[in-house]
Amino acid sequence: xxxxxxxxxxxxxxxxxIFPGKVFxxxxxxxxxxxxxxxxxxxxxxxxxxxxxxxxxxxxxxxxEFARLAVVHGTVATVSDPHEIANVxxxxxxxxxxxxxxxxPFKFNFGASSCVPATTFETAGATISADEIEQLLADDRIKYxxxxxxxxxxxxxxxxxxxxxxxAHASGKPIDGHAPGLRGDGLxxxxxxxxxxxxxxxxxxxxxxxxxxxxxxLIREGTAAKNFEALxxxxxxxxxxxxxxxxxxxxxDLVLNHINKIASRAIAKGHDLFDVLRVSCVxxxxxxxxxxxxxxxxxxxxxxxxxxLTDFDVFRxxxxxxxxxxxxxxxxxxxxxxxxxxxxxSPKSASDFEIKSNGKSNLNVIEALDGELITKRxxxxxxxxxxxxxxxxxxxxxxxxxxxxxxxVKPAVAFIRNFGLKRGAIxxxxxxxxxxITAVGVDDESLAIAVNAVIKLKGGxxxxxxxxxxxIPLPVAGLMSDGDGYIVAEQYATISRKxxxxxxxxxxxxxxxxxxxxxxxxxxxxxxKGLFDGEKFEFKELQVL
Numbered sequence: 438x439x440x441x442x443x444x445x446x447x448x449x450x451x452x453x454x455i456f457p458g459k460v461f462x463x464x465x466x467x468x469x470x471x472x473x474x475x476x477x478x479x480x481x482x483x484x485x486x487x488x489x490x491x492x493x494x495x496x497x498x499x500x501x502e503f504a505r506l507a508v509v510h511g512t513v514a515t516v517s518d519p520h521e522i523a524n525v526x527x528x529x530x531x532x533x534x535x536x537x538x539x540x541x542p543f544k545f546n547f548g549a550s551s552c553v554p555a556t557t558f559e560t561a562g563a564t565i566s567a568d569e570i571e572q573l574l575a576d577d578r579i580k581y582x583x584x585x586x587x588x589x590x591x592x593x594x595x596x597x598x599x600x601x602x603x604x605a606h607a608s609g610k611p612i613d614g615h616a617p618g619l620r621g622d623g624l625x626x627x628x629x630x631x632x633x634x635x636x637x638x639x640x641x642x643x644x645x646x647x648x649x650x651x652x653x654x655l656i657r658e659g660t661a662a663k664n665f666e667a668l669x670x671x672x673x674x675x676x677x678x679x680x681x682x683x684x685x686x687x688x689x690d691l692v693l694n695h696i697n698k699i700a701s702r703a704i705a706k707g708h709d710l711f712d713v714l715r716v717s718c719v720x721x722x723x724x725x726x727x728x729x730x731x732x733x734x735x736x737x738x739x740x741x742x743x744x745x746l747t748d749f750d751v752f753r754x755x756x757x758x759x760x761x762x763x764x765x766x767x768x769x770x771x772x773x774x775x776x777x778x779x780x781x782x783s784p785k786s787a788s789d790f791e792i793k794s795n796g797k798s799n800l801n802v803i804e805a806l807d808g809e810l811i812t813k814r815x816x817x818x819x820x821x822x823x824x825x826x827x828x829x830x831x832x833x834x835x836x837x838x839x840x841x842x843x844x845x846v847k848p849a850v851a852f853i854r855n856f857g858l859k860r861g862a863i864x865x866x867x868x869x870x871x872x873x874i875t876a877v878g879v880d881d882e883s884l885a886i887a888v889n890a891v892i893k894l895k896g897g898x899x900x901x902x903x904x905x906x907x908x909i910p911l912p913v914a915g916l917m918s919d920g921d922g923y924i925v926a927e928q929y930a931t932i933s934r935k936x937x938x939x940x941x942x943x944x945x946x947x948x949x950x951x952x953x954x955x956x957x958x959x960x961x962x963x964x965x966k967g968l969f970d971g972e973k974f975e976f977k978e979l980q981v982l
Contacts, residue, residue, distance in 0.1 A: 440464075441758075444476055445742060448483035450719055451733065453711045455481070462738040465758035470734055480742040480752050483714065484732045485513025486696035488683055489655050489721040490584075490613070490636045493534065493545070494521035494916045495685035495951075497867070497909070497929065500538030500545055502922035505769045506688070507543070508761040510695035511741035511751040514544035514729045516682075516721055518583035518613065523550040524871050525779055525914045527563030528573065533777055533913075535578050540772045542759040544729055544739065548583035548613065549573035551601055555586055555870035556956050558976070559964035562779045562843050562871070567600040574608040580725050582608075584615035585632055586870075586957045589974060592626045602630055611725060617811075617958055620646055628652050633724070636682055637958075639811070644668050648678045653724060656716075658699045659683035660690045661948055662810050665699060669706055676712045680720045687948060688926035689933070697749040704747050776912045776919055780866075780895040782842050782874075785888050787881040790838055792826040792850050794819065797980040800826070801968060802834055803953065803961050805855040807943050810952050814961040814970075815854065816981060826852075826980075830879050833857050839954050840874040840888055841965040842866060842915065848888075851963045851979055853877060853953065859940035860903040862887040865947055866896040866915035869955040873965045877950060898947055900935050907932050 440463040447458040447470065457476035461469040493503050493515070500517075507515070517538075522530030531547065538545035549570050554561035565573075573579045582605035585591060590598030605612045616627055617637035628650035636655035638644035644654045648671070656672070658665040662684060671679050681699045696717055703713045722729045730736035738758035744750045754762040761769050797819070804813040820829040828835045837853040862878025864887035874891050878884040883901055890899040890906050896915025900907045909928045911918055918925045929947070936946035943949050956962050959971035968977045 443482055443742070444473070445478040445480045445482040446476055447732070448481050448714065448746070450484065450711055450714045450731070460740070462758045465738055467730065467732070467734055467736050467738050480744065481746055482732070482740055482742055484718040484730065485739045485741050485754060485756070486511045486700070486717050487721040487727070487729060488512060488515040488696050489680035490657070490682035490684055491515050491517055492521050492685055493517050493519070494914070496688050496691055496922070497911060497917055498688055498922040498925050499774065499913060499917050499919070500534055501541045501772045503691070504538070504541045504543035505767040505771070506691045506922045507695055508754045508756065508769060509751065509765055509767050510697045511743065511749065511754050512695045513739040513741070513754065513756050514546060514727060516546050516548070516580070516725055518548050518550060520550035520553060520555070520583055520870065521872065521916055522914045523553045523563065523565060524555065525562040525916065526777060527553065527565055528569055529777065530914060531573065537772070537774050541769050542756040542761050543769070544727065544756065546580040546725060546727055547578065548581045549579050550583045552584070552586040558956055558966060558969055559871045559954070560841050560843055560873065560966070567597060567604060570601050571604045574605060574610055579610070580727065581610045582612045584613040586615040588616045588619055588623070588627050591630050591632070592623050606631055614652060615957070618643065625650055636684055638668060639664060641667055641670060644671060648675050653678045653680065655680045655682040656699070657682050657684045659685045660687040660945065661685040661952060663808055665702060669703060669708070672703055672708045672712055672716055676715055677720065679716050680724070681717055687929060687945065688922055689930040692923065692926045697751060701747060701749050710746055771921065774919070778895055778912060778914055780842055780892070780915055782840060782845050782892060784892055785840065785848060785885050787885045789848055790836060790850055790881040790884045792979070794821045794824050794826055795980050797982050799981050800834070800852050801961065801977055801979055801981055803837065803851060803853040803963065805853055805943070805949050805953065807855070807949065810955060810958045812953070812961055817852070817854070819980065828852070828879050830859060835877050835879060836881070836884060837877045837953060837963055838875070838884055838888070839868065839963050839965045840876070842873050849963055849965050849967050851968045856943065856946060857941045861901045861939055863900050863936055863946060863950060864888050864891045865898045865950055866891050866911060867898070867951045869952055870957070871954070871965070872915060873954065875950055875954050898932055900932050902935065902939060907935055
């Protein structure tokens with residue numbers, strides 16, 4: 438690898454100073470940093486950004502494509518939980534992510550997925566046992582144990598959960614948390630198990646309490662959940678205990694920005710520059726012990742050149758001294774790979790989505806919230822014709838279904854508000870966390886058409902507008918495209934726009950749909966086994982008095 442030097446205004450986070458200087462790079466390592474009298478280069482040289490928690494699969498592109506898009510925004514590394522593909526394909530899926538990501542100049546840091554399946558109340562494609570967690574954590578490429586979503590299992594000492602935690606501690610690698618709404622004694626028990634982070638705080642008080650119990654807070658600002666406004670005060674108040682993450686970043690969003698724009702927003706809120714850069718660049722590296730450079734002599738040359746320290750618009754990105762982006766253009770080449778998948782269900786008929794009335798006049802209805810993972814429960818009068826429960830399009834109460842893609846069984850059906858479709862249906866095989874097929878539609882015929890299109894593709898996103906279907910194939914585990922990330926971003930933007938044209942008021946209807954089967958986030962969701970109360974962790978009756 439060639440030697441080169443960069444000249445600019447060096448942002449020294451460790452000593453909190455900015456000075457004109459030169460960075461000498463040899464064989465991908467920063468050999469020397471030299472202060473000079475002045476710099477003719479107006480660019481600032483700083484460490485690269487790190488996303489402290491992201492599911493690459495949510496971008497609907499494979500890791501190598503994610504890297505192509507992310508480096509343009511100065512991201513040099515991610516801490517990535519592969520539990521989406523793990524729920525479909527188990528360890529085989531995790532190994533695919535590691536191997537694909539390893540083919541490009543980018544620093545993916547994958548974890549051992551701790552909750553596969555996420556709960557026992559749904560059907561997933563795989564199970565990862567404690568023994569397999571031990572195998573994964575023995576791999577140097579696995580940096581941590583991924584989010585422990587089963588917080589009741591920690592609080593009540595479930596043997597299988599505690600065995601995984603014990604194994605993680607023995608490995609010396611950190612354990613990520615996931616505890617939405619957990620407070621008080623339950624939180625104390627959870628944190629005392631040695632769980633070190635949480636990215637699920639929706640309020641300042643909740644996040645602050647977690648910090649007081651020793652857990653680091655990841656301020657999440659992604660496509661799905663947006664908690665920056667509620668939590669950003671922590672950047673200054675508890676600077677060493679905070680990181681930035683996206684959690685889920687859809688492709689049309691990733692094309693626009695990444696962690697750089699969260700940092701920019703923090704600066705706009707008046708936070709100190711060096712506090713913001715520690716949260717954006719340094720804290721994930723030190724917490725997870727990542728092999729990512731922080732602009733010091735002897736470090737890997739993972740750095741970015743930015744135009745200013747307010748917008749963080751990126752001029753160049755280097756990873757291990759390799760120039761990966763310049764002037765807003767990715768320089769990472771596409772790589773070839775073989776697809777892998779698991780899809781076993783057969784086509785459905787409209788009658789599969791019928792629900793007979795049991796004589797009760799009301800329904801427990803899921804109320805979707807725009808830009809939120811949580812939902813609300815409302816009770817709404819049922820629309821009944823010929824003893825069948827129907828979508829009530831006029832009142833925006835539509836049928837929601839989850840179709841088991843791993844076994845040929847009858848779909849689960851419930852009702853949902855706020856999708857606003859006036860005709861047709863939308864369906865997707867991206868359905869956190871087990872990734873069965875989730876669909877919402879105005880009638881049973883439309884549901885069948887959309888669901889069957891997903892089944893025919895063996896994974897994808899489909900919109901049926903009452904006459905035509907629009908598709909994004911996702912042949913990699915039914916979660917990711919095998920295509921160019923920029924093209925997938927355009928396809929996703931188009932199908933989202935068409936969903937809004939069907940009447941949906943949601944900013945990202947497919948994104949919202951993908952979380953309607955996420956049982957570990959309250960309050961009421963639908964699994965392939967039925968309507969589920971995410972607060973009480975039990976199934977709920979659909980039809981009520």
